[in-house]
Amino acid sequence: MAKRSTEPQFDGQAGSLGPEERARSWRRLAEEHFDVVVIGGGVVGTGAALDAATRGLRVALVEARDLAAGTSSRSSKLFHGGLRYLEQFEFGLVREALRERELMLTRLAPHLVKPVSFLYPLMHRLWERPYTAAGLFLYDSLGGARSVPGQKHLSRSGALRLFPALRHDSLIGGIRYYDAQADDARHTLTVARTAAHYGAVVRVSTQVVGFLREADRISGVRIRDVETGEEQDVTCDVVVNCTGVWTDEMQRMAGARGRFRVRASKGVHIVVARDRIAADSGLILRTEKSVLFVIPWRNHWIIGTTDTDWTYDLAHPSATRADIDYILDHVNSVLTTPLTHDDIEGVYAGLRPLLAGESDESSKLSREHAVARPAPGMVAIAGGKYTTYRVMAADAIDAAAGDLRGRIAPSITDKVPLLGADGYHALVNQVDRLASQHGLHPYRVRHLLDRYGSLVHQVLALAADRPDLLEPLPGAADYLKVEVAYGATHEGALHLDDVMTRRTRISIEYPHRGLEAADAVARLMADVLGWDEKQVEREVEIYAERVAAERDSQTKPDDQAADEVRSAATETRPLIAEPVS
Template sequence: MSAPKASAPSAVLNKEQHAKVWEKFGSEHYDVVIIGGGSVGAGAALDAATRGLKTAVIETRDFAGGTSSRSSKMFHGGLRYLQMLDFRLVAESLRERELSMSHLAPHLVKPLRFVFPLTHRLWERPFMASGFFLYDVMGGAKKVPMQKHYSRKGTLKQAPGLKHDAVVGGVRYYDTLVDDARHTMTVMRSAAHFGADVRTSTQVVSFEKDGERIVAANLRDTDTGETTTIRGSVFVNATGIWSDEIEKLADVKGKFRVHTSKGVHIVVPKAALDGSVAMTFVTEKSVLFVIPWGDYWIIGTTDTDWTMNLANPAATRADIDYILDHVNAKVRRPITYQDIVGVYSGLRPLVEGDSDSTTNLSRNHAVAHVAPGMVSVAGGKYTTYRVIGADTIDAAIQDVPRKVPGSVTADVPLLGADGYHALNNQIPHLAEYFGITEKQADHLLNRYGSLIYEVLAPAAEDKSLLEPVEAAEQYLRAEVLYAATHEGALHLDDILERRLRVSMEYAHRGVDSARSVAELVAPVLGWDKETTEHEINTFIERTEATLAAERELTDQAANEIASKAVETRADVDTSLDR
């Protein structure tokens, strides 16, 4: 049988590339140096690289290691912003959602059917209908159906897990689902594919100036403690919740401040709730989503102020109780602590501007020159990461001493998107060709797209790579290996928490898979036996600390436990984490 057509080789992020980029950082001059490896930094990196700028990216821990791996897993159109009359933001979000779903990343961004349960008679249906009508005509129903209204009976048919007396009707609408960590990493790999030098485990520890102009940053390798200095025409502070800390490090006065708000989600098996459609509820403090996620439901989020450790915002028992209380008020079968297989907590970077004349708040994000040679960007929605990146580079190129083309990222599909739609029609053929099940082929295609060939290539010589990961049967061993050989994973938690999502999808939180995964990647990452044991023990200790924090009632008590968890990257300067 002939093979389906494969895509061209992609950018490789691995141990050898990691060492090579470190040498380049110390010897070359860059047009743009981007600090931060989350969604905003990745979007800016791809925008800069595709404009032909010599681009470097610096990330202290791992790609999407903070907020960008801890979202509600949606590219949403901003339905709730209609209530705030922010029509421009909604229209822009819908355009970007459509662009990602249909062109830029169809393998990663999927349409998701929602039901909005109605709980009030008479006034609520026409009120919501008018809002959904605006949503649809502004672009929310371009590739997906328009809103549809249901009676109570029809709503319960769509979502049979709801209590009969909890709804009077419902409205169907569509948004999209995305694996946030995988998407951010893929955007960053796409930037590397177009020439950006990207490196994790690299922390800015100080800046150098020529007069008032920032001209260089001193770096520390957070794994080895080695130091070097990188020079550039402009530095972009895309660190999100760390934005204020980087400006303090540079001794510059920012044009806006970042306020952090904590959002917590729980993960339960599909069997815990009858149905398959996503649901949206409005609580007194937040919007509560119930989102299908493979064999699970993600339920969240909370919205509470957070002023403590930025790297490890701890979920508490009070946070989990809040989610359970509100979802159980709507569903027939109560969801209990025993149902929960995963909990994750992230921080939203909310912008507070000092001067509207010097900040761009038009898209709910802020971009500002905070000093000659430095641009800061913060806030915004994940959905509009591409626009934020373009706005940021538009501001940054004012410091680049040559003419720079405009943004082209609206026309640049991410790695794996090329040929995805055709391959999606060939799942039986792919399964037969690779010797896997159709379910496994579908799983791989919707994580890697046309890169499925790279992922499974080593299995031609080692059939054991087609076997499931120990205690995480949803994933193949080939995916673990690929995380280390192509996706820039350097540590065990990079793999179990972000390249794969084992830590949020299995009740053991990845602990039962840790040894087999570590031993598989050890030869690739150059780990000896002592290092392998250290990686396993560190992951287990961090997981135990997270679980202990979740049993505490207050943020203070949970933070005291979580902030003392051992760092995966031993040489991180945690003073920037407050």
């Protein structure tokens, strides 16, 4: 029988998720009884694990694939209130999201979340400027926003100086406003590591394949290590289902009838080189359905998104030729030099877990979230938006309190900085000294600080005995070799795809989609994970097959054809079981 641990086990390596911790977590899952087991390693699941751990609860999080492998690595990478929701009169949602944006920028994750400006082009005289200004005044005021500048009104010439790539006849003026952005996968990973730092067991490649019961209540889960095939039971007081677009499948597996239904809406983004659009700001465009963003992303632009129903493989949503043409057509309608398919460096598609409603149009479904208790011992949460993950997580654990023994403390995650936040600002002022100390250019150190914050010392320590790790990564020179090594030693990466797609963004930031860096990355990971030559070749082969399938799917005319091509590629984790339908 599993024993009830008496004290949380804090990790001395600042939330390390490396190979030793992975082996230890498997033993803990078998031996201990947990207050809460969270299913799903997206931002809401990791947020729920952090919320529970910082309330003093014993919590385990299991994820079948990789942290942020689904929706949480495929968003628009914005922390924003959702300007368009003001027109839908969802003032509460916008206020809540803007408050979260402010917390991230100032207290919780200033190393990961940064201000970003957008130009709102005006196209109609007389009414549009005062109408938009009123909305942006609310946007600047709701949620206590203080750390980004307010709106600034621009004439046509002023707007064109900010965004020279715009056609002169595409606007009569503009308004500049600010939001915030982050690397969503890196942020989710950091939430997970912070949860581990505060005692949570966090384990990837660990799939729930069944549920345990005592009489009419759920009392735990049956898990499978999809790397080895081993299975075991994990007991707990309550299971929290944070599986996003898989929510309905997970509830069916548990034999529970959900109170809400989740609808998957596909959002596609393209990535182009920064020099393809001459601009000093992002851009927001109104479309017939929603809005389209042109978002600065280091040396690139991210342009999207689409908003269409998806009814195929939930693990691997596919962009079609029609999706890409939709984005190009809309952005080219305002650009002096149109973008072509040849300009595209990367493409990614993600699924929003929207709450199904009365409207047939996914773009009109609410981004509010819902929490339900589909069965005794089980809580489910779905809907919402990335920016409000912390509120969603707190609501999920509040709902789980009814299945826990005794009273639980209130949520305190609004006061808990993510790993790397403490000391970040001081290190920014010490960039030149750090650069000189490690023989790096200052821009390299700034790059590391904006990815790891004060954990940068932990990253650079790996190169103490291996100075070659401070060299640029072959085929992806924006990254250092040490970042790949650190992904395997501390960040839980188990496969080549984990590093290429989520620990870094090589898969969408280079026209070769990472193929020219794949062998070098695999060999750096092999040093940590003990891969032999056959395994290195296998990892590279699977990754190349994935890239080829994605490229092929992006030439197909519709979702069905694209899905047939993409789903035929070899699964990175082949022991993943198909969900119960």
